[in-house]
Amino acid sequence: MYFDTFSELLNMSGHGSYVWFSYGVSVVVLGSLIFVARRRRKQTEQHIRAIVRRKQESSSTIK
Amino acid sequence: MSISSTFHKWGSPRWFYQFSGRLLPWLAGLSLLLLLGGCIWGLAFVPADYKQGNSFRIIYIHVPASAVAMGAYVTMAVAGAIHLIWRMKLAAMVMKAIAPIGASLTFLALLTGAVWGKPTWGTWWVWDARITSVLILFFLYLGIIALHQAFENRDAAAKACAVLAIVGAVNIPIIYWSVEWWYSLHQPASISFTGESTIHPTMLRPLMATLSGMYLFFAWVLLLFTRAEILDRERNTRWVQDIVCGEAR
Structure with missing residues (x-):
């Protein structure tokens, strides 16, 4: 992995909220x-x- | 096989329904694998960009969404032309099925672009040629959805939508070359098929995965929508009723 820790993967040196928001919205849009x-x-x-x-009912009443 | 018999086969909703049913599991599996794999690769394993830092990781969703949104529009315009010229019913169904998918992908392209723009350009939005022409693409898709709903008569709706789709196709080359024709904040294309790409191979490989994954995803969802439309339009035929209610009844 490029990042040393999991929290650094989430934070992405300050860009985390932009990146993760983009991917989150994508999952929602594609999923929907x-x-x-x-x-x-x-x-x-x-x-x-x-x-x-309806077709079956009408044909059975004719019989 | 002659051209005309191929055309007849492809134009038959029944044949298309059965043929596409066999493709569905492959498209679903492969597209999810490529999208998921490419995203994990791009999010966690690719090194950060030396100028943009980590915000560039949005590329792995922004570029595929934008490219497929444009590709979907071209497909829709071609389907519209086929419907107008040869009166193929199936082409009208495909055209109707593409509009909501294209609108969703264009929305995604605009939104991820804005979110990428904030940390990179310092602004969510600029009225430059690239972004404005993609916004027009979004409105074209919405226009086609609205036009479909405005008509009671299916054939009249399909004809009107086909005309709008074809006329609107003029926007596609404008989007594509907008970054070169006009001054823009948006960078020109980094991937080139004729020359050398200006993106490093380590960053390009996961992008190729998510790009092809997004094309397959589009094909998958397009088949899902088209098949639902086929069932709806052919609901009074024996073969559709047999599929839905089971052969033995």
């Missing part, structure tokens, strides 16, 4: 992209299940 994409898929799947259920 995955989260939003997954949620959209789940919502669509629920919607499709409802369509299929």
